[in-house]
Amino acid sequence: MSTPESKVTVNGSGKDIDLLKYSWKAQWITHPTESTLDYGVFLFRHVFSLKKEVDEFNVFVSADNRYRLFVNGERVCYGPSIGDTQHQRYETIDISHQLKVGENVIAAEVVNFGEYRSVSQVTYQTGFIFQADRDLDIDVNTGSADWRVIKNHAFSPVNITSEMMNAYYAAGPCDRIDDSKYPWGWSQLNFNDKNWLKPKSTTTEFAVGRGFLYGGAWHLVPRTIPFMEEKTEQFSEIIRVEGIEKNEGFLRNKASVIPANSKVKILIDQSYHTTGYPELTYSKGKNSEIKITYAEALLQDVSPNENVSDGNLNLVDLKGNRNDFEGKSIFGYYDILLPDGGENRFFKPLSRRTYRFIELEISTKEEALVLENYQGVFTGYPFKEKAKVETGNATLDKIWDAAWKTLRNSADEMYYDSYYENLQYIGDTKIASLISIYVSGDDRLMRKAIQQFDDSRLSEGLTQSRYPSNIVQIIPPFSLIWVDMIYDYFMYRNDPEFLRQFIPGIKSVIDWFAIRVDKTGMLTNLKWWNFTDWTIDFPSGIPQGADDGYSANIALQFVKTLENAQAVFSYFDLEYEVKNYQTLSNKIKKAVLEKCFDAKKGLIAETPDKTEFSQHTNILGILTDTFKVNVQEEVMHKILGDDTLFQATIYFKFYLFRALQKVGLGDKYFDLLDSWKGMIDNGMTTYGETDINPRSECHAWSSSPNFDYLHTVAGIYPREHSFKSVIIAPNLGKLNRLKAEFPHPQGMIKVNYVKKEDSIEAEILLPEGLKGEFQWKGKSKVLSAGKQKFSVN
Structure with missing residues (x-):
């Protein structure tokens, strides 16, 4: 069953208490004798009497690791929304619809996966907390009410390992259940729990919101996303x-x-x-x-x-x-x-x-x-497919549908990379979050991800590459992409107070890279895993020179982030940082051209020895304007036509298409979809991690057609920050007709194009209060709110 959003509160405040400022009335409880650190499934019950019907009964609930909550045998929610112990999520839910006059039972199944837990599970110990927001002449709070508990000995873990899966596996155990040991009916009111035990308080018995004076093992914060579909x-x-x-x-x-x-x-x-x-x-x-x-x-x-x-x-x-x-x-x-x-x-x-x-x-x-x-x-995650694209081409429609299924199957309480890992990686999440905005208009999971990556930052300044995670992994380029995600949010949403909190994190990431720019103007002495793409020509996904020399690729990734940070910081009047970032950006671009540009090929090499070249580095050269604007189209043709270059895989093709669109060659987009067509022809219904023989059959970063159909082909994107105005610059390629709808924060943008030999007929609807500009083949037209129909020759 699913919990209707209308029943769920996510601001965390009740009528009698402020859960974020004061100590909770409820206490964290656990089993009195079993290990609180090892694997175990624990069942909690509390029976109480209700004298009269209630119109509202909000409760607050959380657990470590996971819980399922039942009221009178009906499951009402599960959680908590995944986080870490410094940001332990609690759910707020109205259970009045499940209660009745007379005896009632609240029951919870709490699971601690112990040593077998997924890498994404951050834990302290087995714990459960439940609190009502008002008394109603009864006490149902854990730690004070008469709760009961047992360990469900029917469960034991099936430990799935990387060796068993023949690939890196981090998603946690499966289940082994001995029905003869299962207390069937345990969540029902008439179940006999007289032999169950009285729970004990955890080692940190009191519960507090994050920022409370005394702190605690779990720092409680409210759920910020809806319940899952x-x-x-x-x-x-x-x-x-x-x-x-x-x-x-x-x-x-x-x-x-x-x-x-x-x-x-x-x-x-x-x-x-x-x-x-x-x-x-x-x-x-x-x-x-x-x-x-x-x-x-x-x-x-x-x-x-x-x-x-x-x-x-x-x-x-x-x-x-x-x-x-x-x-x-x-x-x-x-x-x-x-x-x-x-x-x-x-x-x-x-x-x-x-x-x-x-x-x-x-x-x-x-x-x-x-x-x-x-x-x-x-x-x-309950994304709704609000965007629409009608191409009139069955193959292109299949590509769209499979991309959306890929995104849907990669998003739950966070964006997941694959079923092998179930981890939220920054590189994947940047692309997935943009698709979420473009197709559904829902930015809540994106906001949560940006916040969680900020929460992951370590003392040296970088974010972790994936988070939540109980194993630290650092990919420095992913820290740059986290800053790029913040820039994306800045462009698509008007929420300066949300963005302001990330200024220290942006600075810390940029400072980590800045101190590694030596007198040559290039980055050097990098450490950790400088993954960029899974192309076979990058050993372990690392561009040449990244670990032991000078990498033009990593240098230009840094430049791209410096330029995005300048836009955000300029908005907040941080002119000192803007000036420094601009100076540093120019210095690096100059050094890359001086040391790595090969005049004969007209391209930027991977390293100063100029022996290896990639699509990736030259894509970045376009996106950062390291190449002068008047030669970028020529460079793009070389990127597409020179098969001696290290080729971008399906992940980095997202950036290939950004460069294609930037230089005015967006009409070629539909000619470059062989990777997606090939997967469909091979019977796949979602898109994999790599173009050929993917490890995982569903990988969020490969769902980029959902973005490009709207951003590149329909040509809808922000003209200025906060999406205060819009650019509509279509690239129909081989299509003669296209209809599309896009969920702008102010309402739906609708476009209808009919292309003829040297002209295009456009019918465009902008929501109230939105203005923009239509661009096509060097010509432009002012757009205003409402419906407008015109031709451009």
Whole structure:
């Protein structure tokens, strides 16, 4: 079920208390005897009596690591919204609709993944807190009311490792459940909890909002994003069975029987990539075992002498066309269920699963197993697709749809990079957040990400490359991209107070790079992981010279950020920094040209030895105006036409298209979509991490067509900061017609183009109060609010 936004408050303030200024009335509680640091699933209950109906009953709830909250057996929310212990999110929710006169029960399942936790999980210890905003003659607050707790011994972790997945894996464990140990019905009012224990207060028993005088283990801050969308998805079909006749009844809420003493495999194809929490209902089958394996793609079978988990095989080469399943097997992470023979047993994973294919591998004993229903539950950030693009071209429409599915499947309580990692990386998030603005108009997840990356900054000044994270990883160019994200927000949203808080962080990032500019004017002595792109010509994604010499690429990334920071700081009248950044930017550009420009090729080399050249560095040369404006179109032609250059992969093509648009060659955009077309032709329904044989089948940074259809092709982008006015400069390329709608903060922008040989007819609707300029082939026209129709020759 999903919680309607109308029931949810995210400002964190109630009628009787200010949770951000004072100590909470409730206390953090935990199990009295079990380890508070190790893996465990803990169940909390509180039964109380309500004398009369209430119109409103706001409660505040949080947990470490995760919780699911139930009222009278109905799940009302889950959380907390992911953060760190210095920014421990709490949810505010009105539970009056679930309460009744008389006895009621509030129950919570709290999970601590312990040593197996995902890298994105920042934790202190097992803890749960629940508080009501007013008493109503009852006390339901943890620490004072009569709460009860047990450890649910049915659960144990299935530890998924990088060796098992044959790739870096950081997403946490799967679940093993022994039904015979499960306290079925524990969240219902009539459950007998007399043998449950009284919780104890945690080592930091008091609860406080962030900034409170005494501090605490968890610094509580309110949730700033809505609850996730949850939508039931019926599985498409069973594509292969072993040991039984094919029967899809349990996929359609009609029971299917797995006979006693059987070994059965059932391979399900959802037909598209998705993410969420699949739900399985089953009965009987005592002493059976159900193994549920999830995968984004099937793998071609290998010889018996080759083991897919021994680290010697490149699994991404074994996928082939995703729609072909003959001669292929499933390989992925998995859950294990051990039925106890009871009726209507129910399994929903403790954490998010990503998949297109699912295999049920079932072994029964003396009792048959009844599969009653199996369904997916898509779960993700509730983005709404407000933008529209009508190209009249079926292939281009498929590219748009797959890009939007890629973004949707990569966004939950934060932007995720892939199911292997479930981490929020800055490089991915910059692109994903722009798509969020362009397609949905919703900037709340972008705001949260910008804030979290600022929270991640370390003493030397850089942000972490990904955050939240319990393992520190630093990619210096990603710290630059974080500043670029702030510039993006500055251009698209009018919210100076939100931006002002990041001024110290911007300075600290720029200072880290600035002190590494030596007397040559180039950056040197860089450390950490200077990842830029996954092109095979950059070892580990690092441009030549970044670690042990001079890199024109990294130098120009710094220049681009310096110029973005100048725009933001100028708005805040920080002229001293603006002047210094401008001087430094010019110094670096001059040094790059003097040391790395090759006159024969007319391009900037990677390093001063001028032996290697990339698309990337020369794209940056255009974006920073290191190349003079009058030669940038010529340089762009060389970037596109010289296949000896190190080629940008699908990630860095986002910046390739920025340069293409900047030099006036946006009409070529549709000619450069082979990477996206190739993935669709190969049966993929989302876009992967790299152009060819991607590790992950769904990677947010590859969803850039959703941005470019609107920004490049429809040509809609800010004319000035805060999107106070708009530029509309279409690049239709091979299209003769295009309709598009874009969610500007003041209302929808709508465009309708008809292109003829040397002219274009445009019908444009701007929302009230918005002005702009139409540009086409060197000609311009003033735009005003309302509808206007005109031709430009």
